[in-house]
Amino acid sequence: MSYIAGEYDVAVVGAGHAGCEAALAAARLGMKTLIFSISLEAIANMPCNPHIGGSSKGHLVREIDALGGEMGKNIDKTMIQIKMLNTSKGPAVHSLRAQADRKRYQAEMKHVLEKQENLEVKQGEIVNIEIKDGKVVSLETDVGAIYKVKTIILATGTYLKGKIFIGEYSKESGPDGVAAANKLSECLKKIGIDLVRFKTGTPARINRRSIDFSKMEIQKGDEGIEAFSFENESKDFEQVDCYLTYTNEETHKIIRENLHRSPLYAGMIEGTGPRYCPSIEDKVVRFSDKPRHQAFVEPIGLDTEEMYIQGMSSSLPEDVQIALYHTIPGLEKAEFTRPAYAIEYDCIDPSNLKLSLEYRGIEGLFMAGQINRNFWI
Numbered sequence: 001m002s003y004i005a006g007e008y009d010v011a012v013v014g015a016g017h018a019g020c021e022a023a024l025a026a027a028r029l030g031m032k033t034l035i036f037s038i039s040l041e042a043i044a045n046m047p048c049n050p051h052i053g054g055s056s057k058g059h060l061v062r063e064i065d066a067l068g069g070e071m072g073k074n075i076d077k078t079m080i081q082i083k084m085l086n087t088s089k090g091p092a093v094h095s096l097r098a099q100a101d102r103k104r105y106q107a108e109m110k111h112v113l114e115k116q117e118n119l120e121v122k123q124g125e126i127v128n129i130e131i132k133d134g135k136v137v138s139l140e141t142d143v144g145a146i147y148k149v150k151t152i153i154l155a156t157g158t159y160l161k162g163k164i165f166i167g168e169y170s171k172e173s174g175p176d177g178v179a180a181a182n183k184l185s186e187c188l189k190k191i192g193i194d195l196v197r198f199k200t201g202t203p204a205r206i207n208r209r210s211i212d213f214s215k216m217e218i219q220k221g222d223e224g225i226e227a228f229s230f231e232n233e234s235k236d237f238e239q240v241d242c243y244l245t246y247t248n249e250e251t252h253k254i255i256r257e258n259l260h261r262s263p264l265y266a267g268m269i270e271g272t273g274p275r276y277c278p279s280i281e282d283k284v285v286r287f288s289d290k291p292r293h294q295a296f297v298e299p300i301g302l303d304t305e306e307m308y309i310q311g312m313s314s315s316l317p318e319d320v321q322i323a324l325y326h327t328i329p330g331l332e333k334a335e336f337t338r339p340a341y342a343i344e345y346d347c348i349d350p351s352n353l354k355l356s357l358e359y360r361g362i363e364g365l366f367m368a369g370q371i372n373r374n375f376w377i
């Protein structure tokens with residue numbers, strides 16, 4: 001049974017990085033604002049590498065900060081290593097990158113949202129959006145709460161009809177085992193929004209105690225680097241070390257021999273993926289002349305032994321993943337805490353948006369973040 005739960009200026013669907021900034025900006029401008037997340041534990045989650053900034057993204061964080069956003073301030077509070085990338089090149093491409101304590105980053109952002117005046121934080125899945133005469137009217141949660149709103153910002157990330165793949169195995173799921181949003185896509189199609197499938201992936205996580213760091217190159221953070229936010233001073237703190245190791249011919253041989261078991265190569269995945277984060281099997285196929293690829297080993301927080309293996313994203317079956325990771329120096333005895341996986345989800349074609357990110361033809365409906373399919377595919 002549905003009921004009217006209230007009237008608001010702005011509702012943000014999604015509390016990932018895009019949704020958090022959108023909701024805070026609206027509330028700080030004095031709008032009565034709501035933000036929804038399927039799970040409040042997943043607020044500002046980093047489902048892949050727990051870092052902020054980096055090549056081409058460090059600039060974006062600074063721009064968000066200049067506009068009064070939270071991301072820069074939040075990473076300044078929760079970073080465990082900081083580095084300026086590309087310093088061998090000109091200053092235009094220098095890029096600040098900070099490794100985050102993933103759980104602390106989430107907890108801090110959740111707390112900022114909870115304390116923000118004009119903003120209500122709610123756990124719930126949005127299943128329906130009502131449009132009347134080409135304008136947004138209301139949205140509804142899975143438990144039947146209807147909120148009348150003037151503006152909706154969809155920031156649903158990788159959750160719409162999310163499906164994960166590990167070799168031949170697949171299941172409906174959002175990232176990190178959080179439930180997918182399975183109902184909103186049908187509603188979006190009904191109101192005339194074209195959806196496309198997209199895919200991305202993430203590497204395995206490994207228990208630190210099973211890694212032999214003596215076979216890897218140490219990657220230290222930089223000293224005396226400026227803060228991300230213009231409001232903060234540079235700070236000294238005890239930085240964690242990251243490590244670098246490489247794949248080799250044996251790794252590549254295992255990948256080539258098992259490509260038929262990759263859902264991407266076997267045709268189980270319909271969606272295309274972004275060029276900027278290819279899986280290790282993509283790299284081995286596309287750059288077959290390269291004898292090795294980098295694998296960075298990075299801590300994901302101070303209160304956990306889980307390490308992220310950057311560069312080793314994969315959708316191969318778990319047994320193949322274990323075999324190929326074990327060929328890499330230092331990872332011979334790697335103990336998996338979570339296997340790598342690919343995720344496929346519904347998103348929109350951003351060429352249907354105005355420059356304001358409002359969907360053409362639907363007044364008051366905006367799209368932010370990963371729901372907007374990457375152009376560079």
Ligand SMILES: Cc1cc2nc3c(=O)[nH]c(=O)nc-3n(C[C@H](O)[C@H](O)[C@H](O)COP(=O)(O)OP(=O)(O)OC[C@H]3O[C@@H](n4cnc5c(N)ncnc54)[C@H](O)[C@@H]3O)c2cc1C
Binds near residue numbers: 048049124342
């Ligand atoms: C496996 C994996 C690998 C990735 N790799 C990279 C990478 O290498 N580089 C990169 O830049 N990005 C990567 N991403 C994308 C990453 O998700 C984004 O960078 C970032 O998290 C997107 O932020 P967002 O705010 O758009 O969405 P998300 O962080 O995905 O947040 C979406 C939010 O929407 C909520 N939501 C969705 N549907 C509903 C609904 N119907 N009702 C209520 N709430 C809803 C969710 O609960 C969540 O709070 C990866 C993602 C995954 C899952």
